[in-house]
Amino acid sequence: MRPLRLKARTHAYLDKRLTGASMDYRKVIALFIPILIDQAFIVGLNLVNTAMISSSGVAAVGAVSSVDSLNIFLINVFVAVATGGTVVVAQYKGSGDESMVAKAAAGTVASVALLSLGIGLAVAALHAPVLQVLFGRASADVLDNARVYLIGSSLSYLGIGIVQAVCGAMRGIGRSRVSLILSLIMNLLYVLLNILFINVLDMGVLGMTIAVNIARYTAALCAIVYILRIDVSLRLRLGQLLRVPWSMLKKIMAIGVPFAAEQMFFNGGKMLTQVFIVSMGTYAIATNAIGGTIALVYQIPAGALSLTLVTVVGQCIGGRNVEDARKFIKSFLWLSTYSFILMTAILLPLFHPMVSLFNPPADIVDDIFWVTLINAIAQIPLWAISFVLPAGLRAAGDARFTSIASMLSMWLFRIALGYVLGIVLGLGIIGVWLAMNCEWGVRGWLFLRRFRGDKWYAKRLV
Incomplete structure (x- = not known):
């Protein structure tokens, strides 16, 4: 009898929290599970790749990490356009107009492919001045590794742009399994090739760039x-x-x-923060890289919830059901918060086995631990309102406000406070991370105020 009662209670809870007129909890879970697996593989494989490149030395880790800050900055520009496609596709799907769903999907792929090609060619052509800005004060070995990785990464932008566009369109329709399969193909191939080129052939950063191009274009x-x-x-x-x-x-x-502008300013701010970190030395760069990789593991379920919410809210708004959209956003916020409590309980006791994967110098292990601990605690109340909530607002068409709020909080709060805490007060890398966590709270407060009103769903896209 107990299993039956538990099943009935679970069904009742899910029906209450994740069922509306637009869709029921079974459809929401069917959307979420493939995205969760996808995020787990992406982050897990990123952890493995960072651990593998660490075998080439601290300079290689620092170079890859710092160039990846630029890669994330640029890739997120066309990922933002792909997200715009997801919202439009989802809203047309919710409205029942299948012919426009197909046109929106095709438009997403065409526009993102063109944009990613242009960005990739520009970065390859301008790599020298870019490296001078990012690594002017870095050591020669870090700079050499960064040059190889930056040029190689930029050549792969078209490949990942096409993948992100197709995944975005498929998530808008509700076929998140397709994005999972494509992600698995790309990331598993990337890891296998990294094992070959880095561990077997000892090609270091060059091997990583070859692997990323083959994986993304496949x-x-x-x-x-x-x-x-x-x-x-x-x-x-x-x-x-x-x-x-x-x-x-x-x-x-x-x-x-607006989302692309947000990503450019947001990640541009992170890159400026990276300049602070470069001035702190190679060990600080490595601490930031390893701490950031571990933080992504904590964010796997919440990140999957954020991506799922775009499709859910988009389809609700497309069907003109604002109450469903509001209900789902609230439920996803609580689920995200609970996920951080669970992940912290599981992962924090495993800190030392996790950090040992990266073979860090003993001098930076304590700094990595404090960065991880502070971030783990801050994520529980702050990450959902800072990242999941704006995903829901954006899916409803409220892109301009979410982007402006994110940009202003980043530049007026995180960067200024990060400089004061990290450089002026001498807290180093821990000060930079404390500033980031504080900025989440400021941004989340702005989004909560917006959500309590009615302007976030006023703009009609379809």
Whole structure:
């Protein structure tokens, strides 16, 4: 009898929290699980890759970490446009207009591919001045590794751009399993090739750049084959992917451009913070890299909830059901908070086995621990309102406010406070991370005020 009662209570709870007129909890869970697995693989494989490159020395870790800050900055620009596509596709799906769903999906792929190609070529051409800005005070070995990794990474942007565009469109429709499969192809291949090029052939950072290009373009080819040959419901043709439909692009950019601007300013601020860290020395760079990788592990369930919420709220708003959207946002905020409590309880006791994967110098282990502990505690009350909530607001069409709030809080609070705590007061890398955690609270407070009003769902996209 007890198993039956537990099952009934679980069903009742899920029905209360994750069921509305737009969709029931079974559909929400079906969306969430593949995205959760996807995020777990992405973060897990990132951890493995960072651990593998650490075998090439602290300079290699620092170079890869610092260039990845730029990579994240640039890749998030076209990922933001892909997110705009997800919102538009989801809202058309919620409205029941299947022909416009297909046009929105094609427009997303075409626009993101063009943008990612342009950004990649620009970075490859301008790599010298970029490296001078990022690594002007870094040691020669860090700079040499960074040059190889930056040029190699920029050449792979088109591949990951296509993958992100297709994944974004498929999540908007509700087919999150497709994005999971593409992500697994790309990331598993990346790890296997890294094992070959770094561990077996001892090619270091050069091997990592070769691996990332092969993995991303293989996944891009699979993505194109899927939407043209396998997914017959969209009925897309190659010609549709080679031209940008300007009328659809306007809708996609209404979400994508503010979000892209947010990502540029937000990650630009992180890069400026990276300049602080570079001035602290190679050990500080390595501490930041390892601490950031561990922090991503804690964020796996919450990150998956954030991505799932875009589709859920988008379809609710497309069907003109604001009450459902509000209900789902509240539920996802609580679920995200609970996930951080669970992840902290599981992972914090495992700190030393996790950090040993990176073979860090003994001098920085204590700093990594304090960074991890402070961040783990701060994430519980602050991460959901700072990252999950704006995902829901953006999916409803409220892209401009969320982007402006994020940009202002980043530049007026995190950077200034990070400089004061890290450099002026001499707290170093711990001061920089404390400033980041404080900024989450400021930004989250702004989003909560917005959510309590009615302006966040006032703009109609479709």
